[in-house]
Amino acid sequence: MHRRFTLKFIVAAALTSVVGFAGPALGQEFPAKIRLGDVGFGFGQPFGRGLVAIADAKGFIADEFKDTPVKLEFTYFVNTGPAINEAIANQQLEFASYGAVPNTIGKANGLPTRILLSYGGTTIFGGARADLPINSVKDLKGRKIAVQKATIIHWSLITTLRQNGLTERDVTLVDLKNADQLAAINAKSVDAIFGGSFFLPLRDQGVLKLISNSGTAGGKATGLGAFVVTDEFQKQYPEATLRVTRGLLRAAHWLGQEANREEAFGIWARTGVTLPILREEFDGVSLKNAFNPVPDDFFTAQYRGVIAFNKEQKLIRNDVDLGQWLEPKYVEAGLKSLDLQSFWPRRNADGAAAGASN
Protein backbone atom coordinates (compact mmCIF):
# COMPACT_ATOMS: atom_id res chain seq x y z
CA MET A 1 0.00 0.00 0.00
CA HIS A 2 2.67 2.36 1.13
CA ARG A 3 4.95 1.44 -1.75
CA ARG A 4 2.20 1.94 -4.30
CA PHE A 5 1.54 5.39 -2.89
CA THR A 6 5.25 6.27 -3.21
CA LEU A 7 5.29 5.06 -6.81
CA LYS A 8 2.23 7.14 -7.63
CA PHE A 9 3.87 10.11 -6.04
CA ILE A 10 7.03 9.71 -8.12
CA VAL A 11 5.04 9.35 -11.33
CA ALA A 12 3.00 12.43 -10.45
CA ALA A 13 6.14 14.40 -9.63
CA ALA A 14 7.76 13.34 -12.89
CA LEU A 15 4.69 14.33 -14.89
CA THR A 16 4.47 17.69 -13.16
CA SER A 17 8.09 18.46 -13.89
CA VAL A 18 7.68 17.48 -17.56
CA VAL A 19 4.64 19.72 -17.88
CA GLY A 20 6.46 22.41 -15.96
CA PHE A 21 9.36 22.33 -18.38
CA ALA A 22 7.05 22.17 -21.38
CA GLY A 23 5.46 25.51 -20.50
CA PRO A 24 8.33 27.84 -21.42
CA ALA A 25 9.39 25.59 -24.30
CA LEU A 26 6.25 26.55 -26.20
CA GLY A 27 7.73 30.00 -26.56
CA GLN A 28 4.81 31.91 -25.08
CA GLU A 29 5.25 35.58 -24.38
CA PHE A 30 4.58 35.11 -20.67
CA PRO A 31 5.34 32.28 -18.28
CA ALA A 32 2.48 30.74 -16.32
CA LYS A 33 4.08 31.74 -13.05
CA ILE A 34 6.73 34.19 -11.86
CA ARG A 35 8.40 33.48 -8.53
CA LEU A 36 9.97 36.34 -6.59
CA GLY A 37 12.13 35.99 -3.49
CA ASP A 38 13.04 38.56 -0.85
CA VAL A 39 14.73 38.60 2.53
CA GLY A 40 12.04 38.06 5.15
CA PHE A 41 11.62 38.98 8.78
CA GLY A 42 9.33 38.05 11.60
CA PHE A 43 7.72 34.97 13.08
CA GLY A 44 4.99 32.87 11.53
CA GLN A 45 4.45 34.14 8.03
CA PRO A 46 7.60 36.12 7.27
CA PHE A 47 7.34 39.31 5.27
CA GLY A 48 9.72 41.77 3.68
CA ARG A 49 10.57 45.33 4.53
CA GLY A 50 11.71 46.85 1.29
CA LEU A 51 10.51 47.59 -2.21
CA VAL A 52 9.35 44.06 -2.94
CA ALA A 53 7.09 44.02 0.11
CA ILE A 54 5.51 47.32 -0.99
CA ALA A 55 5.05 46.06 -4.55
CA ASP A 56 3.54 42.84 -3.16
CA ALA A 57 1.19 44.51 -0.68
CA LYS A 58 0.05 47.26 -3.06
CA GLY A 59 -0.16 44.98 -6.09
CA PHE A 60 2.12 47.10 -8.29
CA ILE A 61 3.63 44.10 -10.08
CA ALA A 62 0.30 42.28 -10.24
CA ASP A 63 -1.18 45.37 -11.98
CA GLU A 64 1.42 45.07 -14.70
CA PHE A 65 0.25 41.54 -15.47
CA LYS A 66 -3.49 41.98 -15.08
CA ASP A 67 -4.10 41.48 -18.80
CA THR A 68 -2.17 38.19 -18.72
CA PRO A 69 -2.73 34.84 -16.96
CA VAL A 70 0.60 35.20 -15.15
CA LYS A 71 0.53 34.19 -11.48
CA LEU A 72 2.93 35.85 -9.05
CA GLU A 73 4.40 34.02 -6.10
CA PHE A 74 6.30 35.92 -3.40
CA THR A 75 8.55 34.05 -0.94
CA TYR A 76 10.23 35.76 2.01
CA PHE A 77 13.27 33.80 3.17
CA VAL A 78 13.85 34.51 6.84
CA ASN A 79 16.96 36.62 7.27
CA THR A 80 19.02 34.68 4.88
CA GLY A 81 20.95 35.27 1.69
CA PRO A 82 22.37 31.72 1.39
CA ALA A 83 18.84 30.28 1.14
CA ILE A 84 18.06 32.67 -1.72
CA ASN A 85 21.23 31.62 -3.55
CA GLU A 86 20.19 27.99 -3.13
CA ALA A 87 16.67 28.68 -4.34
CA ILE A 88 17.99 30.42 -7.47
CA ALA A 89 20.39 27.52 -8.14
CA ASN A 90 17.49 25.07 -7.76
CA GLN A 91 15.45 27.10 -10.26
CA GLN A 92 12.82 27.91 -7.68
CA LEU A 93 13.03 31.68 -8.25
CA GLU A 94 13.08 33.91 -11.31
CA PHE A 95 13.59 37.17 -9.40
CA ALA A 96 15.19 37.88 -6.04
CA SER A 97 15.97 40.86 -3.91
CA TYR A 98 18.83 40.41 -1.44
CA GLY A 99 21.97 41.92 0.04
CA ALA A 100 25.04 42.74 -2.05
CA VAL A 101 27.33 40.40 -0.09
CA PRO A 102 25.35 37.15 -0.56
CA ASN A 103 24.38 37.98 -4.13
CA THR A 104 28.03 38.64 -4.98
CA ILE A 105 28.85 35.26 -3.39
CA GLY A 106 26.17 33.67 -5.57
CA LYS A 107 27.42 35.38 -8.70
CA ALA A 108 31.06 34.46 -8.01
CA ASN A 109 30.01 30.81 -7.64
CA GLY A 110 28.38 30.82 -11.04
CA LEU A 111 24.73 31.74 -10.40
CA PRO A 112 23.43 33.13 -13.69
CA THR A 113 21.87 36.33 -12.30
CA ARG A 114 21.62 39.84 -13.77
CA ILE A 115 21.16 42.95 -11.64
CA LEU A 116 18.06 44.90 -12.65
CA LEU A 117 17.93 47.62 -10.05
CA SER A 118 19.02 48.69 -6.58
CA TYR A 119 16.81 47.48 -3.73
CA GLY A 120 17.43 50.73 -1.92
CA GLY A 121 19.30 51.05 1.34
CA THR A 122 19.13 49.52 4.80
CA THR A 123 20.13 51.65 7.76
CA ILE A 124 22.70 49.82 9.87
CA PHE A 125 23.03 50.61 13.55
CA GLY A 126 25.85 49.99 15.98
CA GLY A 127 25.05 49.49 19.66
CA ALA A 128 27.28 49.03 22.69
CA ARG A 129 26.46 47.69 26.14
CA ALA A 130 25.23 50.54 28.30
CA ASP A 131 27.39 49.40 31.24
CA LEU A 132 30.64 49.85 29.30
CA PRO A 133 32.53 53.09 28.61
CA ILE A 134 31.89 52.85 24.85
CA ASN A 135 30.42 56.07 23.50
CA SER A 136 31.55 56.10 19.91
CA VAL A 137 32.81 53.77 17.19
CA LYS A 138 36.40 54.78 18.08
CA ASP A 139 35.90 53.32 21.58
CA LEU A 140 35.37 49.88 20.04
CA LYS A 141 39.12 49.30 19.89
CA GLY A 142 39.94 46.01 21.60
CA ARG A 143 36.26 45.12 22.00
CA LYS A 144 34.18 42.08 21.01
CA ILE A 145 31.52 42.84 18.42
CA ALA A 146 28.68 40.49 17.45
CA VAL A 147 27.80 40.58 13.78
CA GLN A 148 26.52 38.07 11.26
CA LYS A 149 29.47 37.50 8.96
CA ALA A 150 29.25 37.41 5.18
CA THR A 151 26.27 39.77 5.19
CA ILE A 152 25.89 43.38 4.15
CA ILE A 153 25.96 44.24 7.87
CA HIS A 154 29.45 42.74 8.13
CA TRP A 155 30.52 44.97 5.23
CA SER A 156 28.87 47.99 6.87
CA LEU A 157 30.67 47.32 10.15
CA ILE A 158 34.09 47.11 8.49
CA THR A 159 33.32 50.26 6.47
CA THR A 160 32.22 52.09 9.64
CA LEU A 161 35.40 51.02 11.47
CA ARG A 162 37.49 52.33 8.59
CA GLN A 163 35.64 55.64 8.57
CA ASN A 164 36.68 55.94 12.21
CA GLY A 165 40.33 55.08 11.71
CA LEU A 166 40.05 51.49 12.93
CA THR A 167 40.53 48.19 11.11
CA GLU A 168 39.22 44.68 11.61
CA ARG A 169 42.40 43.83 13.52
CA ASP A 170 41.55 46.34 16.25
CA VAL A 171 38.44 44.40 17.26
CA THR A 172 37.24 40.81 17.70
CA LEU A 173 34.26 39.81 15.56
CA VAL A 174 31.88 37.16 16.84
CA ASP A 175 29.79 35.59 14.09
CA LEU A 176 26.20 35.33 15.36
CA LYS A 177 22.68 35.44 13.98
CA ASN A 178 20.27 38.16 15.13
CA ALA A 179 18.52 36.27 17.94
CA ASP A 180 21.83 34.95 19.28
CA GLN A 181 23.29 38.46 19.17
CA LEU A 182 20.56 39.65 21.52
CA ALA A 183 21.22 36.69 23.83
CA ALA A 184 24.96 37.35 23.71
CA ILE A 185 24.49 41.00 24.66
CA ASN A 186 22.17 40.05 27.52
CA ALA A 187 24.64 37.42 28.74
CA LYS A 188 27.46 40.01 28.40
CA SER A 189 29.39 37.65 26.10
CA VAL A 190 30.02 40.50 23.66
CA ASP A 191 30.52 44.25 24.08
CA ALA A 192 28.75 45.62 21.02
CA ILE A 193 26.53 44.60 18.12
CA PHE A 194 25.95 45.80 14.59
CA GLY A 195 22.73 45.18 12.76
CA GLY A 196 19.41 46.49 11.52
CA SER A 197 16.82 48.17 13.69
CA PHE A 198 15.92 44.82 15.29
CA PHE A 199 17.95 45.61 18.39
CA LEU A 200 16.57 49.10 19.05
CA PRO A 201 14.14 47.70 21.68
CA LEU A 202 17.20 46.74 23.75
CA ARG A 203 18.21 50.37 23.79
CA ASP A 204 14.76 51.27 25.10
CA GLN A 205 15.29 48.72 27.88
CA GLY A 206 18.55 50.41 28.81
CA VAL A 207 20.72 47.43 27.84
CA LEU A 208 22.34 49.12 24.85
CA LYS A 209 23.24 52.60 23.72
CA LEU A 210 23.48 53.55 20.08
CA ILE A 211 26.96 54.44 18.86
CA SER A 212 26.46 54.55 15.12
CA ASN A 213 23.77 55.04 12.50
CA SER A 214 24.73 54.58 8.87
CA GLY A 215 21.97 56.92 7.74
CA THR A 216 23.13 59.93 9.70
CA ALA A 217 26.81 59.05 9.06
CA GLY A 218 26.53 59.96 5.39
CA GLY A 219 25.10 56.77 3.90
CA LYS A 220 28.35 55.28 2.67
CA ALA A 221 28.03 52.42 5.14
CA THR A 222 24.32 51.98 4.55
CA GLY A 223 23.39 48.48 3.51
CA LEU A 224 22.81 47.87 -0.18
CA GLY A 225 21.65 45.11 -2.40
CA ALA A 226 20.04 44.43 -5.70
CA PHE A 227 16.97 43.03 -7.35
CA VAL A 228 18.17 40.34 -9.74
CA VAL A 229 16.65 38.20 -12.47
CA THR A 230 17.98 34.93 -13.82
CA ASP A 231 19.73 35.41 -17.14
CA GLU A 232 17.69 32.66 -18.73
CA PHE A 233 14.40 34.28 -17.75
CA GLN A 234 15.25 37.77 -18.99
CA LYS A 235 16.42 36.35 -22.31
CA GLN A 236 13.31 34.23 -22.74
CA TYR A 237 10.78 36.73 -21.38
CA PRO A 238 12.05 40.28 -21.92
CA GLU A 239 8.52 41.69 -21.82
CA ALA A 240 7.72 40.00 -18.49
CA THR A 241 11.06 41.19 -17.11
CA LEU A 242 10.23 44.74 -18.13
CA ARG A 243 6.81 44.55 -16.50
CA VAL A 244 8.25 43.28 -13.19
CA THR A 245 10.81 46.11 -13.31
CA ARG A 246 8.06 48.64 -14.00
CA GLY A 247 6.06 47.32 -11.06
CA LEU A 248 9.01 47.85 -8.75
CA LEU A 249 9.68 51.33 -10.14
CA ARG A 250 6.06 52.23 -9.46
CA ALA A 251 6.44 50.87 -5.91
CA ALA A 252 9.55 53.03 -5.43
CA HIS A 253 7.73 56.05 -6.85
CA TRP A 254 4.82 55.46 -4.47
CA LEU A 255 7.26 55.15 -1.56
CA GLY A 256 8.83 58.41 -2.67
CA GLN A 257 5.62 60.33 -1.94
CA GLU A 258 5.82 61.65 1.62
CA ALA A 259 2.05 61.22 1.97
CA ASN A 260 2.47 57.43 1.82
CA ARG A 261 5.07 57.24 4.58
CA GLU A 262 2.83 55.97 7.36
CA GLU A 263 1.05 53.50 5.07
CA ALA A 264 4.45 52.09 4.05
CA PHE A 265 5.45 51.67 7.70
CA GLY A 266 2.14 49.89 8.26
CA ILE A 267 3.02 47.42 5.48
CA TRP A 268 6.53 46.81 6.81
CA ALA A 269 5.15 46.39 10.34
CA ARG A 270 3.79 43.02 9.14
CA THR A 271 7.32 41.76 9.81
CA GLY A 272 6.71 42.27 13.51
CA VAL A 273 8.88 45.38 13.74
CA THR A 274 6.81 47.98 15.59
CA LEU A 275 5.76 51.31 14.09
CA PRO A 276 7.80 53.42 16.55
CA ILE A 277 10.94 51.47 15.60
CA LEU A 278 10.24 51.94 11.90
CA ARG A 279 9.57 55.66 12.41
CA GLU A 280 12.86 55.99 14.24
CA GLU A 281 14.80 53.96 11.67
CA PHE A 282 13.69 56.34 8.93
CA ASP A 283 13.59 59.47 11.06
CA GLY A 284 14.78 62.40 8.96
CA VAL A 285 15.37 60.06 6.02
CA SER A 286 13.63 60.69 2.72
CA LEU A 287 12.16 57.39 1.56
CA LYS A 288 12.49 58.67 -1.99
CA ASN A 289 16.28 58.78 -1.58
CA ALA A 290 16.55 55.72 0.65
CA PHE A 291 14.70 53.54 -1.88
CA ASN A 292 16.16 55.06 -5.01
CA PRO A 293 16.07 52.03 -7.35
CA VAL A 294 18.23 53.49 -10.12
CA PRO A 295 21.61 51.79 -10.51
CA ASP A 296 23.51 55.08 -10.89
CA ASP A 297 27.22 55.84 -10.34
CA PHE A 298 26.82 55.88 -6.55
CA PHE A 299 25.22 52.43 -6.63
CA THR A 300 27.92 50.97 -8.88
CA ALA A 301 30.73 52.55 -6.84
CA GLN A 302 29.24 51.12 -3.62
CA TYR A 303 28.72 47.74 -5.27
CA ARG A 304 32.32 47.63 -6.44
CA GLY A 305 33.32 48.34 -2.84
CA VAL A 306 31.27 45.35 -1.69
CA ILE A 307 32.83 43.11 -4.34
CA ALA A 308 36.31 44.23 -3.19
CA PHE A 309 35.25 43.50 0.41
CA ASN A 310 34.16 39.98 -0.60
CA LYS A 311 37.60 39.36 -2.06
CA GLU A 312 39.47 40.83 0.92
CA GLN A 313 37.49 38.69 3.32
CA LYS A 314 38.03 35.64 1.08
CA LEU A 315 34.28 35.18 0.72
CA ILE A 316 34.69 34.64 -3.01
CA ARG A 317 37.36 32.85 -5.03
CA ASN A 318 36.59 34.33 -8.44
CA ASP A 319 36.29 37.96 -9.44
CA VAL A 320 32.94 39.47 -10.39
CA ASP A 321 32.66 41.98 -13.23
CA LEU A 322 29.91 44.42 -12.29
CA GLY A 323 29.76 45.81 -15.85
CA GLN A 324 28.77 42.36 -17.14
CA TRP A 325 26.49 41.66 -14.22
CA LEU A 326 24.36 44.81 -14.38
CA GLU A 327 21.58 44.87 -16.99
CA PRO A 328 20.31 48.47 -17.00
CA LYS A 329 18.17 48.30 -20.14
CA TYR A 330 14.98 47.28 -18.31
CA VAL A 331 15.20 49.99 -15.69
CA GLU A 332 15.93 52.63 -18.38
CA ALA A 333 13.00 51.46 -20.51
CA GLY A 334 10.80 51.30 -17.43
CA LEU A 335 11.68 54.82 -16.28
CA LYS A 336 11.00 56.10 -19.77
CA SER A 337 7.63 54.42 -20.16
CA LEU A 338 6.54 55.64 -16.71
CA ASP A 339 7.96 59.10 -17.40
CA LEU A 340 10.07 58.91 -14.25
CA GLN A 341 13.47 59.59 -15.86
CA SER A 342 14.11 62.63 -13.73
CA PHE A 343 12.24 61.59 -10.57
CA TRP A 344 15.40 60.29 -8.90
CA PRO A 345 18.49 62.48 -9.27
CA ARG A 346 21.47 60.54 -10.61
CA ARG A 347 24.17 60.49 -7.93
CA ASN A 348 27.88 60.53 -8.63
CA ALA A 349 30.25 57.99 -7.09
CA ASP A 350 30.41 60.02 -3.86
CA GLY A 351 26.68 60.06 -3.44
CA ALA A 352 26.14 63.71 -4.36
CA ALA A 353 23.26 64.39 -6.70
CA ALA A 354 24.89 65.20 -10.01
CA GLY A 355 23.02 66.83 -12.84
CA ALA A 356 19.69 66.59 -11.06
CA SER A 357 16.94 68.05 -13.15
CA ASN A 358 13.53 69.13 -11.83
Add this chain to the structure above:
Amino acid sequence: MNVRSLVARDVKAAAPFGRLAAGLRAFRPADLLLPLALPAAVLLAWQVTAVNGWLPVQILPPPAMVLSTLHDLIRDGDIAANLKISLWRISLGFALGAGSGLVLGTLLGVSKTLDDYLGPVFKALAQIPSLGWVPVLILIFGLAEALKIVIIAKACLVPTVLATAQGIRNIPRHYLEVARVLRLSGRTRLFKLLIPATLPTVFSGLRLALSHAWIALIVVEMLAAQEGVGYMMVWGRTLFQIDIVIAGMLVIGVIGLAMDTGLARIARRLRGWAPDHG
Protein backbone atom coordinates in the same frame (compact mmCIF):
# COMPACT_ATOMS: atom_id res chain seq x y z
CA MET B 1 47.36 -21.64 -4.08
CA ASN B 2 47.73 -18.00 -3.29
CA VAL B 3 50.22 -16.08 -1.27
CA ARG B 4 47.99 -15.79 1.70
CA SER B 5 47.43 -19.50 2.15
CA LEU B 6 51.15 -20.11 1.65
CA VAL B 7 51.91 -17.68 4.39
CA ALA B 8 49.24 -19.19 6.54
CA ARG B 9 50.73 -22.67 6.10
CA ASP B 10 54.24 -21.46 6.85
CA VAL B 11 53.37 -19.65 10.02
CA LYS B 12 51.06 -22.34 11.28
CA ALA B 13 53.88 -24.09 13.07
CA ALA B 14 55.21 -21.04 14.85
CA ALA B 15 53.08 -20.70 17.96
CA PRO B 16 53.24 -16.87 18.37
CA PHE B 17 51.97 -16.45 14.85
CA GLY B 18 49.15 -18.91 15.28
CA ARG B 19 46.60 -16.20 16.02
CA LEU B 20 47.72 -14.12 13.12
CA ALA B 21 47.39 -17.08 10.82
CA ALA B 22 43.94 -17.81 12.14
CA GLY B 23 43.03 -14.21 11.53
CA LEU B 24 44.29 -14.39 7.99
CA ARG B 25 42.42 -17.58 7.29
CA ALA B 26 39.25 -16.05 8.66
CA PHE B 27 39.64 -13.08 6.36
CA ARG B 28 37.33 -13.13 3.40
CA PRO B 29 37.37 -10.30 0.88
CA ALA B 30 33.57 -10.18 1.00
CA ASP B 31 33.72 -9.02 4.62
CA LEU B 32 35.52 -5.91 3.55
CA LEU B 33 33.69 -5.37 0.29
CA LEU B 34 30.11 -5.74 1.54
CA PRO B 35 30.11 -2.56 3.65
CA LEU B 36 31.63 -0.70 0.71
CA ALA B 37 28.92 -1.73 -1.76
CA LEU B 38 26.40 0.93 -0.72
CA PRO B 39 28.93 3.81 -0.59
CA ALA B 40 30.19 2.74 -4.01
CA ALA B 41 26.65 2.79 -5.40
CA VAL B 42 26.02 6.24 -3.90
CA LEU B 43 29.31 7.49 -5.31
CA LEU B 44 28.40 6.15 -8.72
CA ALA B 45 24.96 7.78 -8.62
CA TRP B 46 26.58 11.04 -7.47
CA GLN B 47 29.12 10.95 -10.31
CA VAL B 48 26.44 10.13 -12.89
CA THR B 49 24.26 12.97 -11.59
CA ALA B 50 27.18 15.41 -11.73
CA VAL B 51 28.31 14.37 -15.20
CA ASN B 52 24.81 14.73 -16.61
CA GLY B 53 24.25 18.03 -14.83
CA TRP B 54 20.95 16.83 -13.31
CA LEU B 55 21.57 19.08 -10.34
CA PRO B 56 23.26 22.49 -10.53
CA VAL B 57 26.95 22.36 -9.62
CA GLN B 58 26.27 24.87 -6.81
CA ILE B 59 23.91 22.37 -5.17
CA LEU B 60 25.76 19.10 -5.87
CA PRO B 61 29.39 19.57 -6.84
CA PRO B 62 31.03 16.56 -8.57
CA PRO B 63 32.96 14.08 -6.36
CA ALA B 64 36.29 15.19 -7.84
CA MET B 65 35.64 18.79 -6.75
CA VAL B 66 34.79 17.69 -3.21
CA LEU B 67 37.94 15.57 -3.13
CA SER B 68 40.08 18.48 -4.26
CA THR B 69 38.43 20.78 -1.69
CA LEU B 70 39.04 18.15 0.99
CA HIS B 71 42.66 17.97 -0.13
CA ASP B 72 43.00 21.78 0.07
CA LEU B 73 41.39 21.88 3.51
CA ILE B 74 43.75 19.19 4.78
CA ARG B 75 46.81 20.82 3.19
CA ASP B 76 46.01 24.29 4.52
CA GLY B 77 45.44 22.90 8.00
CA ASP B 78 41.76 23.98 8.16
CA ILE B 79 40.54 20.47 8.87
CA ALA B 80 43.21 19.85 11.51
CA ALA B 81 42.58 23.15 13.31
CA ASN B 82 38.78 22.75 13.31
CA LEU B 83 38.93 19.06 14.16
CA LYS B 84 41.21 19.75 17.10
CA ILE B 85 38.63 22.08 18.62
CA SER B 86 35.69 19.79 17.83
CA LEU B 87 37.43 16.71 19.23
CA TRP B 88 38.32 18.64 22.38
CA ARG B 89 34.66 19.59 22.82
CA ILE B 90 33.54 16.00 22.15
CA SER B 91 36.09 14.52 24.58
CA LEU B 92 35.28 16.90 27.40
CA GLY B 93 31.52 16.71 26.86
CA PHE B 94 31.59 12.94 26.54
CA ALA B 95 33.79 12.51 29.63
CA LEU B 96 31.51 14.73 31.71
CA GLY B 97 28.23 13.41 30.34
CA ALA B 98 29.10 9.72 30.20
CA GLY B 99 30.98 9.91 33.52
CA SER B 100 28.09 11.43 35.44
CA GLY B 101 25.73 9.20 33.45
CA LEU B 102 27.48 6.09 34.75
CA VAL B 103 27.18 7.29 38.32
CA LEU B 104 23.54 8.38 38.02
CA GLY B 105 22.65 5.26 36.05
CA THR B 106 24.23 3.03 38.68
CA LEU B 107 22.35 4.80 41.46
CA LEU B 108 19.05 4.51 39.62
CA GLY B 109 19.76 0.86 38.81
CA VAL B 110 20.72 -0.12 42.33
CA SER B 111 18.21 1.86 44.35
CA LYS B 112 14.55 1.26 43.72
CA THR B 113 13.64 4.23 45.93
CA LEU B 114 15.85 6.63 44.01
CA ASP B 115 14.44 5.34 40.75
CA ASP B 116 10.91 5.95 42.02
CA TYR B 117 11.82 9.54 42.91
CA LEU B 118 14.07 10.51 40.02
CA GLY B 119 13.19 8.10 37.21
CA PRO B 120 10.07 9.82 35.83
CA VAL B 121 11.58 13.31 36.03
CA PHE B 122 14.73 12.13 34.35
CA LYS B 123 12.80 10.40 31.59
CA ALA B 124 10.73 13.52 31.00
CA LEU B 125 13.83 15.70 30.75
CA ALA B 126 15.45 13.11 28.49
CA GLN B 127 12.62 13.53 25.99
CA ILE B 128 13.59 17.15 25.31
CA PRO B 129 16.04 17.13 22.41
CA SER B 130 19.39 18.82 22.98
CA LEU B 131 18.45 21.52 20.50
CA GLY B 132 15.51 22.49 22.69
CA TRP B 133 17.87 23.32 25.54
CA VAL B 134 19.98 25.71 23.49
CA PRO B 135 17.96 28.95 23.88
CA VAL B 136 17.67 28.53 27.65
CA LEU B 137 21.29 27.50 28.09
CA ILE B 138 22.53 30.46 26.01
CA LEU B 139 20.89 32.77 28.53
CA ILE B 140 22.59 30.94 31.40
CA PHE B 141 26.04 30.27 29.96
CA GLY B 142 26.31 32.92 27.26
CA LEU B 143 28.10 31.72 24.16
CA ALA B 144 31.29 30.58 25.80
CA GLU B 145 32.78 27.08 25.60
CA ALA B 146 30.76 26.06 28.64
CA LEU B 147 27.55 26.17 26.60
CA LYS B 148 28.87 23.72 24.03
CA ILE B 149 30.33 21.36 26.60
CA VAL B 150 27.13 21.32 28.65
CA ILE B 151 24.97 20.56 25.63
CA ILE B 152 27.26 17.74 24.48
CA ALA B 153 27.46 16.38 28.03
CA LYS B 154 23.67 16.44 28.31
CA ALA B 155 23.39 14.57 25.01
CA CYS B 156 25.75 11.87 26.36
CA LEU B 157 24.17 11.70 29.79
CA VAL B 158 20.76 10.41 28.77
CA PRO B 159 21.67 7.23 26.85
CA THR B 160 24.40 6.41 29.38
CA VAL B 161 22.04 6.66 32.36
CA LEU B 162 19.32 4.64 30.67
CA ALA B 163 21.71 1.90 29.55
CA THR B 164 23.54 1.67 32.87
CA ALA B 165 20.36 1.49 34.94
CA GLN B 166 18.94 -1.05 32.53
CA GLY B 167 22.13 -3.10 32.59
CA ILE B 168 22.09 -3.31 36.37
CA ARG B 169 18.39 -4.16 36.58
CA ASN B 170 18.89 -6.89 34.01
CA ILE B 171 21.41 -8.85 36.08
CA PRO B 172 19.76 -12.26 36.59
CA ARG B 173 18.44 -12.43 40.12
CA HIS B 174 20.00 -15.83 40.83
CA TYR B 175 23.47 -14.33 40.28
CA LEU B 176 22.80 -11.88 43.06
CA GLU B 177 21.38 -14.65 45.24
CA VAL B 178 24.47 -16.76 44.71
CA ALA B 179 26.64 -13.79 45.59
CA ARG B 180 24.65 -13.28 48.77
CA VAL B 181 24.84 -16.96 49.71
CA LEU B 182 28.58 -16.99 49.08
CA ARG B 183 28.89 -13.81 51.14
CA LEU B 184 31.06 -12.19 48.53
CA SER B 185 32.70 -8.96 49.63
CA GLY B 186 31.43 -5.71 48.12
CA ARG B 187 34.62 -5.41 46.14
CA THR B 188 34.38 -8.89 44.70
CA ARG B 189 30.70 -8.41 43.90
CA LEU B 190 31.50 -5.21 42.04
CA PHE B 191 34.40 -6.51 39.99
CA LYS B 192 33.36 -10.10 39.48
CA LEU B 193 29.64 -9.70 39.11
CA LEU B 194 28.18 -6.22 38.66
CA ILE B 195 30.67 -4.77 36.19
CA PRO B 196 31.06 -7.81 33.95
CA ALA B 197 27.32 -8.48 33.87
CA THR B 198 26.37 -4.91 32.97
CA LEU B 199 29.26 -4.20 30.61
CA PRO B 200 27.61 -5.14 27.31
CA THR B 201 24.52 -2.97 27.95
CA VAL B 202 26.60 -0.09 29.31
CA PHE B 203 28.85 -0.11 26.28
CA SER B 204 26.00 -0.07 23.83
CA GLY B 205 24.74 2.94 25.80
CA LEU B 206 28.15 4.59 25.55
CA ARG B 207 28.28 4.03 21.80
CA LEU B 208 24.85 5.61 21.49
CA ALA B 209 26.07 8.46 23.71
CA LEU B 210 29.02 9.05 21.43
CA SER B 211 26.83 9.31 18.37
CA HIS B 212 24.54 11.71 20.26
CA ALA B 213 27.62 13.72 21.19
CA TRP B 214 28.44 14.20 17.52
CA ILE B 215 24.93 15.33 16.72
CA ALA B 216 24.99 17.79 19.62
CA LEU B 217 28.44 19.04 18.62
CA ILE B 218 27.39 19.85 15.09
CA VAL B 219 24.18 21.50 16.30
CA VAL B 220 25.95 23.80 18.77
CA GLU B 221 28.75 24.60 16.36
CA MET B 222 26.23 25.50 13.71
CA LEU B 223 24.35 27.76 16.10
CA ALA B 224 26.91 29.53 18.18
CA ALA B 225 30.55 28.93 17.40
CA GLN B 226 33.41 30.56 15.57
CA GLU B 227 35.35 27.41 14.83
CA GLY B 228 35.04 23.65 14.69
CA VAL B 229 33.94 21.25 11.98
CA GLY B 230 30.27 22.21 12.35
CA TYR B 231 31.07 25.89 11.96
CA MET B 232 33.25 25.11 8.94
CA MET B 233 30.20 23.48 7.35
CA VAL B 234 27.91 26.43 8.12
CA TRP B 235 30.52 28.77 6.71
CA GLY B 236 30.76 26.63 3.57
CA ARG B 237 27.01 26.99 3.11
CA THR B 238 27.22 30.77 3.66
CA LEU B 239 29.94 30.99 1.01
CA PHE B 240 27.75 28.88 -1.28
CA GLN B 241 30.57 26.33 -1.50
CA ILE B 242 28.70 23.10 -0.86
CA ASP B 243 31.94 21.20 -1.54
CA ILE B 244 33.16 22.41 1.89
CA VAL B 245 29.94 21.16 3.51
CA ILE B 246 30.26 17.72 1.92
CA ALA B 247 33.97 17.57 2.83
CA GLY B 248 32.96 18.27 6.45
CA MET B 249 30.36 15.50 6.30
CA LEU B 250 32.98 13.04 5.05
CA VAL B 251 35.41 13.99 7.82
CA ILE B 252 32.74 13.62 10.52
CA GLY B 253 31.64 10.27 9.07
CA VAL B 254 35.15 8.84 9.05
CA ILE B 255 36.09 10.10 12.53
CA GLY B 256 32.74 9.04 13.99
CA LEU B 257 33.10 5.55 12.51
CA ALA B 258 36.64 5.28 13.87
CA MET B 259 35.55 6.31 17.37
CA ASP B 260 32.59 3.93 17.34
CA THR B 261 34.79 1.07 16.17
CA GLY B 262 37.27 1.96 18.91
CA LEU B 263 34.57 1.77 21.59
CA ALA B 264 33.31 -1.54 20.20
CA ARG B 265 36.88 -2.90 20.36
CA ILE B 266 37.30 -1.80 23.96
CA ALA B 267 34.00 -3.45 24.83
CA ARG B 268 35.18 -6.72 23.26
CA ARG B 269 38.47 -6.52 25.12
CA LEU B 270 36.74 -5.95 28.44
CA ARG B 271 34.32 -8.76 27.83
CA GLY B 272 37.29 -11.02 27.20
CA TRP B 273 38.76 -9.96 30.53
CA ALA B 274 35.58 -10.53 32.43
CA PRO B 275 34.58 -14.08 33.33
CA ASP B 276 32.09 -15.70 31.04
CA HIS B 277 28.52 -15.50 32.20
CA GLY B 278 27.03 -17.76 29.60
